[in-house]
Amino acid sequence: MPKLTIDGKEIEAPAGTNLIEAARRLGIEIPHYCYHPGLSIAGQCRLCMVEIGNNPRPQIACNIQVAEGMVVRTETAKVLATRQSIMEFHLINHPLDCPVCDQAGECWLQIYYMKHGLYEPRMMDEKVHKPKAVPLGPHVILDAERCILCSRCVRFCDEITGTGELGIFQRGDHSEIGLFPGRELSNPYSANVIDICPVGALTDRDFRFAVRVWYLETAKSICPGCSRGCNIEVHYNLRRPHHNQGRRVARLKPRYNREVNRWWICDAGRYGYKFVDDPSRLLLPARRADTQADEVVWEEIIPLVAARLSAYRPEEIGVLASPQMANEDLFLLRRLVDHLGIPNVDFRVPSRASGDEDRILIKADKNPNTRGAELIGLGPRPGGLDARGVLRAARERRIKCLWVLHHDLLLSAWPEEETREALRALDCLIFQGSNANGVSPSAHYVLPSATWVEREGTFANFEGRVQRFWKAVEPVGAALPDWEIIGRIGEALGMGPLPATAEAIFKALAAEVIAFRGLSYRELRDAGKPVASS
Amino acid sequence: MAELILTRNFHRPDSHALRLYQETGGYEGLQRVLALPPVTIIETVKKSNLRGLGGAGFPTGVKWGFIPKGHPGPVYLVINADEGEPGTFKDRYLLERDPHALIEGMIVSAYAIGSHLAFVYIRGEYVQPWRRFARAVEEAYAAGFLGRNILGSGFDLDVVVHRGAGAYICGEETGLISSLEGKKGWPKLKPPFPAIRGAFDAPTIVNNVETICHVPHIVQRGAEWFAALGTATQGGTRMYSVSGHIRQPGVYELPVSVTLRALIYEHAGGLPDGRRLKAVVPGGSSAPILRADEIEVAMDVDGLKNAGTMAGSAGVIVMDETVSIPEALMVVARFYAHESCGQCTPCRESTGWIFKMAQRIVEGKGRKEDLDTILDVARRGAGTTICAFYDGAVGPYISYIEKFRDEFEALIPK
Ligand SMILES: Cc1cc2nc3c(=O)[nH]c(=O)nc-3n(C[C@H](O)[C@H](O)[C@H](O)COP(=O)(O)O)c2cc1C
Ligand code: SF4
Ligand code: SF4
Numbered sequence: 001m002p003k004l005t006i007d008g009k010e011i012e013a014p015a016g017t018n019l020i021e022a023a024r025r026l027g028i029e030i031p032h033y034c035y036h037p038g039l040s041i042a043g044q045c046r047l048c049m050v051e052i053g054n055n056p057r058p059q060i061a062c063n064i065q066v067a068e069g070m071v072v073r074t075e076t077a078k079v080l081a082t083r084q085s086i087m088e089f090h091l092i093n094h095p096l097d098c099p100v101c102d103q104a105g106e107c108w109l110q111i112y113y114m115k116h117g118l119y120e121p122r123m124m125d126e127k128v129h130k131p132k133a134v135p136l137g138p139h140v141i142l143d144a145e146r147c148i149l150c151s152r153c154v155r156f157c158d159e160i161t162g163t164g165e166l167g168i169f170q171r172g173d174h175s176e177i178g179l180f181p182g183r184e185l186s187n188p189y190s191a192n193v194i195d196i197c198p199v200g201a202l203t204d205r206d207f208r209f210a211v212r213v214w215y216l217e218t219a220k221s222i223c224p225g226c227s228r229g230c231n232i233e234v235h236y237n238l239r240r241p242h243h244n245q246g247r248r249v250a251r252l253k254p255r256y257n258r259e260v261n262r263w264w265i266c267d268a269g270r271y272g273y274k275f276v277d278d279p280s281r282l283l284l285p286a287r288r289a290d291t292q293a294d295e296v297v298w299e300e301i302i303p304l305v306a307a308r309l310s311a312y313r314p315e316e317i318g319v320l321a322s323p324q325m326a327n328e329d330l331f332l333l334r335r336l337v338d339h340l341g342i343p344n345v346d347f348r349v350p351s352r353a354s355g356d357e358d359r360i361l362i363k364a365d366k367n368p369n370t371r372g373a374e375l376i377g378l379g380p381r382p383g384g385l386d387a388r389g390v391l392r393a394a395r396e397r398r399i400k401c402l403w404v405l406h407h408d409l410l411l412s413a414w415p416e417e418e419t420r421e422a423l424r425a426l427d428c429l430i431f432q433g434s435n436a437n438g439v440s441p442s443a444h445y446v447l448p449s450a451t452w453v454e455r456e457g458t459f460a461n462f463e464g465r466v467q468r469f470w471k472a473v474e475p476v477g478a479a480l481p482d483w484e485i486i487g488r489i490g491e492a493l494g495m496g497p498l499p500a501t502a503e504a505i506f507k508a509l510a511a512e513v514i515a516f517r518g519l520s521y522r523e524l525r526d527a528g529k530p531v532a533s534s
Numbered sequence: 535m536a537e538l539i540l541t542r543n544f545h546r547p548d549s550h551a552l553r554l555y556q557e558t559g560g561y562e563g564l565q566r567v568l569a570l571p572p573v574t575i576i577e578t579v580k581k582s583n584l585r586g587l588g589g590a591g592f593p594t595g596v597k598w599g600f601i602p603k604g605h606p607g608p609v610y611l612v613i614n615a616d617e618g619e620p621g622t623f624k625d626r627y628l629l630e631r632d633p634h635a636l637i638e639g640m641i642v643s644a645y646a647i648g649s650h651l652a653f654v655y656i657r658g659e660y661v662q663p664w665r666r667f668a669r670a671v672e673e674a675y676a677a678g679f680l681g682r683n684i685l686g687s688g689f690d691l692d693v694v695v696h697r698g699a700g701a702y703i704c705g706e707e708t709g710l711i712s713s714l715e716g717k718k719g720w721p722k723l724k725p726p727f728p729a730i731r732g733a734f735d736a737p738t739i740v741n742n743v744e745t746i747c748h749v750p751h752i753v754q755r756g757a758e759w760f761a762a763l764g765t766a767t768q769g770g771t772r773m774y775s776v777s778g779h780i781r782q783p784g785v786y787e788l789p790v791s792v793t794l795r796a797l798i799y800e801h802a803g804g805l806p807d808g809r810r811l812k813a814v815v816p817g818g819s820s821a822p823i824l825r826a827d828e829i830e831v832a833m834d835v836d837g838l839k840n841a842g843t844m845a846g847s848a849g850v851i852v853m854d855e856t857v858s859i860p861e862a863l864m865v866v867a868r869f870y871a872h873e874s875c876g877q878c879t880p881c882r883e884s885t886g887w888i889f890k891m892a893q894r895i896v897e898g899k900g901r902k903e904d905l906d907t908i909l910d911v912a913r914r915g916a917g918t919t920i921c922a923f924y925d926g927a928v929g930p931y932i933s934y935i936e937k938f939r940d941e942f943e944a945l946i947p948k
Contacts, residue, residue: 043723044877046918057917063723085914089883122907125890149876168718168876171701173886175876 004070019061019072020048030074031083031112033090033198034150035062038263039159042151045090047112049082050074058082083116092123093173095145103200105213109148128173136166137185139267140194140202144176147201153177153193160264161360163187177201188362191271192264195253206271207251210244211237219472220255220526222459224324224452225269226355227365229461230254230261231527232269234453234472247277248473249453257527260465266362275451276473280435282448283477289444298478298488305445306492308401308428314341318390318399321347321378322406323367326457327466328505329482330369330376331513333405336490343384344399347373350413363462372460375515375531388414394422401428405482406449410438432485449482450475457481457502458524460531466519467528536763539771540747541787544631550666552673555634561679563754567642568687570753575646579749581757583769588614588705588742589818589847590922591768591835594749600729601647601737610738611644611652612714613746615667616698616705618657619818620869621849624773624785625743629656629663632747633670639746641684641691642753647739650690655710658700668695702873706921707740708732709875720877721921744773764790768834776802778852779809790834790845794824797833798852809854813937817846819866820926822933823859844929859938860945863930864892870927880915881924887911888931900946905935 001012006023013022020030021037033045041063049058051073058079061072073079090109098104130144154166154177165183168175179185185193194204216235223230233253237243244250252273254265275281284295287304309317319342321333330347337345347370355364380386385393391409393399395418402423409419423429423442431443434451454475460466475481480488483505487498499505506521515531523529543549543558555561567575580595601609613636617625628636640652656664671693674680682690696714703709704719711733713719732738748770752760761769774786774797781803788801794816798804805811811826816833822843824831831841838845853862871889876882888911891904912931915924935942 041723042877043920044879046879049918063725081914082918085911086879086918089879089915092883092887122903123887124901125887125894128886148879149882151877171703171876172871172874173876173882175882 002066002068002070004066004068004072006072007074013066015066017066019050019064019066022066023061023072023074028074030061031116032062033108033148034152036152036155036196036263039152039155039196042155045086045148045150047083047086047090049079049086051076051079080116083112084118087113087116088118088122090148091117093127093145094148095127095143097146101143101146101200102203102208102213103146103197107200108198130174130176135205136179136202137190139191139205139271140185141205141208142177143201143203144178146199147177148199149175149177150198152196152198153202156189156193156196157185157187160192161187161189166193188266188268188356188358189264189360191267192254196263204251211240211250212243215239215243216250217472219453219470221252221453221469221472222368222467223252223265223269223272224368224459225266225272225366226363227367227370227462228261228361228363229368229459229465229467229528230265230269230361231257231467232265234273236453236472238473249273249276255526259527260461260467261361264361266360268362273453275435276453277476278435280437281476281479282434282436282440282446283479285448285478286446287444288446293446298480301445301447302488302492305430305447306489308430308445309340309403309489310493312401312428315343316398316400317342318344318385318394318402319346320349320387320390320402320404320407320409321345321373323347323365323370323373324406325369325373325482326452326459326469326502327369327372327376327509327516328457328502329486330373330378331505331509332483332486332490332499334376334378336486336493336495337378337381339490339493339495343381344390344393345378345384346380346387346390347378349387349407349409352411352413365462368461369459371462371464371531372458372466375460375464376509376513391419391422395425397425400426401430402426403430403432404439404443406433408437408439432482434479447485448477448479449485450479454479455481455502457483458506458521461528464515464531464533465528466516466524466531468521468524468526536771536789538787539751540628540632540635540744540773541785544627549631550633550670552634552670552677555632560634561638563750564638564641564679565685565687567750567753568645568685568689572646572648575642575753578753578757579646582752582760583757583764583767584745584748584752584760585768585835586742587744587748587772587848589619589820591845594741594745597729597741598643598647598739600727601739602730605648605737608651608736609647609649610733610736611640611647611649612707612710612733612738612740613640613652613654613743614705614707614710614740615654615656615660615663615743616710617660617743617847618702618705618873619820619847619849620866621775621777621815621851622818622847623775623777624848626660626663627773627785628743628747629660629667631666633667634674635747635750636667636743637670637674637679637693639749640693641679641689642749643739643741643746644691645689646749649739651692651694653694653696653714653733655696655698655704655714657705658698664695664697671695701875702869703875703921703923706923709921710740711738718875720875721923723920765832765834765837767836772848774833774848774850776850776852778850779805779854779857780852781806788833790832791837792833794829794831794833794850797850798829802852805852805854809856811852812855812857813853813859815849815851815853815930817844818849819851819869820844820929821846822929823937825937843933858896859934859941860892860896863934864889864896866930866934867892867927870923874923874927878919878924881919881927884911884915885924885927888927895942895945898945898947900942902946904946905939905942909935
């Protein structure tokens with residue numbers, strides 16, 4: 001590994017590392033706009049100039065790789081003067097409309113201007129005018145005047161999605177980002193260009209004017225949209241509850257994980273959180289007799305549900321767990337099922353729409369934790385029925401009590417009428433989930449769950465990487481994490497006390513399920529860890 | 535009168551025809567040259583002190599030497615016939631009047647660098663030169679000078695003629711390569727240099743038309759002969775395009791040691807109507823301007839460099855006393871603002887800004903700080919960009935103001 005000196009500090013970095021990355025390892029930030037570690041080197045913004053050895057001309061750090069004995073200086077008078085000039089050039093034609101710009105507060109023009117600006121405007125002539133508020137596709141809107149022509153968005157569409165919708169048209173200071181004729185920015189990853197746009201040129205049509213970014217707080221999380229398990233940040237707003245029509249979750253943003261999603265997420269995942277603050281949320285536990293539904297408190301419904309589960313013979317009960325649930329939920333559920341000796345357990349309910357998949361991130365399995373459900377063992381017990389078999393047996397009244405967790409069975413690949421018949425024939429239908437769906441209206445007992453942003457836990461992605469997600473906001477109404485609902489029912493069934501935390505459950509899980517052996521909740525840290533390979 | 539080499543047949547009406555080219559010795563020595571070891575040709579060109587005539591004046595043989603030895607994939611030769619530098623029109627003459635000289639030069643040069651496919655990138659507006667050249671390529675194929683096994687030598691060479699679309703930046707060698715590859719004509723980052731990774735990611739040599747036309751003569755008549763025609767650091771003759779306020783505008787082939795004064799007054803007939811010389815741009819619009827009292831200077835690469843300007847493309851623009859330098863600056867500034875490819879921040883933004891300031895000054899709306907702002911902006915951006923376009927623009931920005939400051943100040947309201 002070449003050894004070099006940056007600002008007097010020695011560092012070794014693997015051959016091929018560029019100077020921006022090498023400096024970053026030392027905690028030295030070299031300002032830049034066009035460089036992005038996930039894209040090719042463009043060298044266009046000219047901001048990342050540093051001095052190297054005795055070369056009198058500053059060089060761009062993005063395009064220079066580390067070399068043995070190299071001496072790099074990032075804060076010389078010449079470098080600072082160059083940065084100041086480049087910042088001035090970036091701003092002479094910029095509209096300076098921060099007060100009405102969504103990017104304000106997370107804009108790299110603002111950030112670098114504060115640090116490196118000239119602070120003396122010299123440009124007195126008319127600025128170049130370009131199109132504003134141009135929708136490029138379903139998610140992205142362009143303000144060409146704010147664009148600093150770093151070409152990140154163009155490179156993203158050329159290099160990552162390979163869809164090539166965007167180009168830079170015209171020349172000189174009339175250069176302008178735009179769509180090729182007849183194209184629309186509608187690839188399944190289009191909104192990533194908003195994240196990588198360093199300024200307010202590309203903004204999110206969904207988030208636009210919803211909340212000022214300085215009111216947002218952040219929680220680390222995992223996208224529940226498919227089995228890739230992309231790492232994300234949940235940005236939520238509690239400080240200005242009257243903004244954004246009272247919706248707490250304002251947006252999801254990708255979080256870098258080298259092993260999973262690198263810098264990106266898909267659009268389906270990014271905008272797939274709307275159910276969290278949706279009017280369809282189930283707020284209170286409820287029991288239904290005939291057509292009358294009564295909202296009740298947990299203390300009332302838990303013993304009732306426990307009593308029903310003990311009232312039937314185990315073979316008369318079906319449990320449909322969900323791969324939307326976290327490992328902690330699934331583990332307690334498996335314990336409960338084993339405690340009662342219920343053989344008819346499954347988690348696989350094929351959905352009617354076949355899932356799209358590609359070679360980038362998107363997986364056909366739209367569940368975040370299928371692998372976890374498999375490893376923890378929520379399939380049918382020996383002699384037990386699978387999900388389809390359970391519904392068939394329900395129609396034939398051999399299954400009398402069914403506990404459905406999250407699934408909307410009416411959207412399954414199975415004939416809707418048969419499913420309705422099965423649900424009607426049940427003696428007892430328990431539905432546990434976060435939002436009303438096709439099943440919940442016919443349930444005798446409704447158990448409202450917290451969504452994934454309202455609690456913590458772990459998912460195992462399709463490769464068996466166990467990843468943590470953190471709590472962002474409180475559950476709505478009386479909703480509880482699935483593990484807590486299951487644990488309370490278990491407690492009522494005499495299975496021992498409710499575990500205190502998700503972490504405590506994970507500990508028990510790691511002790512009991514071979515694949516999880518050796519994993520510690522804390523040690524999963526931000527990036528997660530793979531399960532033991534079988 | 536010195537011997538004419540490149541322009542020797544220009545006066546003949548059918549100088550472009552293969553028959554005439556052959557009658558005057560063209561293609562005669564080719565068979566012998568194609569039997570030489572390629573490295574001998576490269577060494578000869580090095581010793582001849584041939585320097586690139588497209589603008590940068592880089593030693594041609596040295597550049598050829600950068601092609602990686604024993605490269606397994608293809609190597610390309612690209613001829614730069616984009617000729618976009620204002621005040622330059624020599625390559626046009628070569629393409630129109632002696633296209634076979636370029637073809638023969640390409641055969642020898644391609645052979646030297648181990649290339650079997652050569653591209654000629656011709657400026658879009660050059661319709662007649664393109665027709666003449668494309669016709670000559672057909673003739674050369676028919677006569678066995680191009681294609682498989684040229685003259686039984688075992689050497690193969692194909693030529694692709696490509697027309698540009700009129701952007702000045704496509705004359706910059708890596709902008710040219712991008713355009714040739716079918717992309718927007720954006721210059722590329724260096725490193726890697728084209729000789730290592732150029733067109734279609736293969737090692738590529740880009741040379742100017744005139745540079746390549748010299749090569750067969752050098753190989754046949756010897757490096758010493760060529761070197762002796764010029765100065766200690768640059769061999770040969772070159773073609774000066776002389777335009778502006780001059781009695782006999784046109785292309786003059788002269789040894790590179792000629793002085794600017796001799797070129798203007800002895801060869802091109804001096805200024806018309808007894809007008810007085812005010813200034814000269816000696817090497818295309820990017821070359822810093824010289825005042826009338828600075829023309830006692832040799833026109834080779836180093837002579838002009840020492841005089842604080844550059845030989846560039848040898849486009850000599852003569853300005854008499856009627857010229858307003860601020861207006862001239864506005865015109866060149868408009869050109870650079872229009873032609874900047876827009877990739878690099880300093881070039882994209884300053885070229886437009888400086889044009890606006892220059893225009894305002896000419897319109898009588900200048901502010902007293904404008905001149906220093908132009909100088910400061912120009913200096914700050916210089917040397918910070920991907921290609922030499924911006925440094926070329928800085929040449930006139932700074933020199934016009936520094937050398938003719940009172941003219942500018944006279945236009946600025948007190
Ligand atoms: C903005 C710009 C425009 C250029 N235009 C031309 C041109 O039209 N023709 C040319 O031969 N070289 C042009 N050059 C120089 C080329 O980049 C390159 O140096 C040259 O083609 C190399 O050939 P040579 O070594 O034979 O001169 C230009 C350079 C710049 C920076
Ligand atoms: S729109 Fe944003 S990402 Fe795209 S070139 Fe402009 S500044 Fe860069
Ligand atoms: S210097 Fe100007 S012309 Fe050259 S690459 Fe940069 S923006 Fe384009």
